[in-house]
Amino acid sequence: MHARSRHSLRVKLTLANVALLALGIVAATAVSVMAMRYYLLDQIDSELTRSRDSLRSSQLTMEVIDGLSELAIVRERFFQQDEGEARPDQILTAVGKGGGTVSPAGFTPSDDQRDLAAAVSDPRALAGDTEPHDIEVRGDAYRATATRLADGTYILLATSTEAVHRGVAKAIRLDLAIGTLLLALLACLTMFSVRRRMRPLEDMVETSSAIAEGDLTRRVPSSREATLEVEQLRVALNSMLHQVESAYRTRERSASQLRRFVADASHELRTPLSAIRGYLQLYDKGMLREAAERKRAWERVMAEADRMGRLVDELLFLARLDQQPELRFRNVDLSRLVRDAAEDLLVQQPERPVSVGADGALVVQADESGLRQVLGNLVGNVRTHTPADVPVRLGVERADGLVRLSVADEGPGLCQEDAARIFDRFFRAGGGAGSGLGMAIVQGVVQAHGGRVAVRTAPGEGLTVTVILPART
Structure with a gap:
């Protein structure tokens, strides 16, 4: 099963690499072929355009052309062609107003000239267009343009693009051959490389098996064969x-x-x-x-x-609290809760000096019964573990998006060892009275509100418990 899975992964990676390279080769071939074809056709169009513009600017007529002595050269190069020769790369012919070919100085137009005239159905439209057009002369591809002489005769000029098409086809065949060779080479190299690079996965399988057997300290070792992934x-x-x-x-x-x-x-x-x-x-x-x-x-x-x-x-x-119950949040005035706790303490210990720092209203979203439990436990600890004449201060304030509720006494305080265990369940400093669960309940309620509890104490310096809650309003 494992060998089959690894083999499948290697095949998938190989096919992915080959497919990506194939897409790249196809895209590169298409771009290069299109660029080459565009360049060659642009060269042909430029030559045709220059020849057409030269004839158009000379304001010639067929009569003038016939009267010129140099017409013999024009006739030999453009108007005459021996029968049986291959189709020329360039063809020039004259078309009269009626659409037929014109016989300059009595010379009969060649078959290629007549085929060119027949291939151009509308010389007027061809002459009116600034760009040469693709035409087909007896099965061969040409680029053609035209110009109108002063006497209304149209001169058709055409250049063969067969060489361009043959070159493009040859380039495509060459690119496909080289691309196929590259794809085969890449497939072989990928299979070999993936097989070597995937060897570290066997270490992972071995490590996983060891951990499943109970060795939780086992880790996957590093390997020099590993790839980045x-x-x-x-x-x-x-x-x-x-x-x-x-x-x-x-x-x-x-x-x-x-x-x-x-x-x-x-x-x-x-x-x-x-x-x-x-x-x-x-x-x-x-x-x-x-x-x-x-x-x-x-x-x-x-x-x-x-x-x-x-x-x-x-x-x-x-x-x-350990089961993270849903608290009933509602608007609670913390100042009122602090004042109520102070009044309860004074009722139970009238002789104790109690000061309250809770002026005005401080409303937050909280569970009222839970906060009353917190204040009751904190005040109960003060009442149980400090002499009745020790001053106590209760306060609440809002600062930096937090609400700080504090209960501070000036009693004997705690040593650092006892302060570190103050939130442990059933812990009683010095073996004192109580169940030892009060501060654990305080911490649980505060954490359920998304807050925390801080304790500051030292022997002989009293104990200050600060409850920090998010200021939900």
Whole structure:
């Protein structure tokens, strides 16, 4: 199958080269032949035109021509021809007003002169045209013109073009012979060259087979026999293989992250489940005899159940974000959302200094519930991880076609290692409270809006989270 395919490719390339060369030979032959024919006919037309103009400008008549002593030369060269000789290259004859040939000084017109007069049906029209015409005299091709003498006699002048046609035919035959030889030579050279140049494709087949067997690091080697196109194919194939390998490695990393995510989720869910199971076992064995103990156990069970419910809700929300859901974009006033978040924080922690930089209205196209989730998570992190007296600033602004929404606190901040993992799921700096999914949700919602999240922090310098969104209006 492979050999047949390569053979087919070689044949196609050979036929294409031969066809292109054949078209070139035909075009070149046509142009050269037409140019040669035009040049030769132009030379004949020029001679005929000069002779006609000379007769026209002399104002001669047949009587004057007969009376001139030099007429003998004219008669010998133009008006007389021995019978049996080949048809002359040039014929000159006189035609009277009635259309018949004229016998100058008693000399009888030759057969060629009468044939020329018979071939020209309308001497008047021929004399009136500035360019010579093609005519046929007893099967031979001629170029003819005419002029009118002062006494009304028409002089017909004709020059044979048979030599021109024979030369053109010979040139065509020669070009066709040489062209056929060139085509045969090109076909042989193309078959040999294509067979040699296509050898690197075998390396590509071998590399593809090795990759199919699992060797993703295999690449197509360079070859001295490769043409430019084959080398481009090799480079493109190696680039594609690199992308395939990268995608495979990325999939492996994603699978590893998924396994780690499931393990972390299992661990996070195991803690509240263990607490609930423990209190239920205490209750089942009757070890909670006091009402206060039973009340405390019930509150702990409810708290752990609430914690587990929130964790499951956040996991489901992240799962929907991973599936790239369609957001409900509509006009949203970000300034109002920022002010609402600040008011919620003040209600929960009245003693915390809160400043808001959101004057006026800043309307963009966004998913309102998603942005409220982002602000809620950011403000919740500030409320959970910083002392109640630490100042907080919330702000929003539009600049350079982007919307920047920031939440900054003056708390203890994070070290560089923790800041690098702040968006990892289930990551909690210093093992603090919370599920560790809040910042992952923030990043997922912002990326679903086509934006990004930036974090600036250092130990003792607080934490600033900036959400950058495209300014859709």
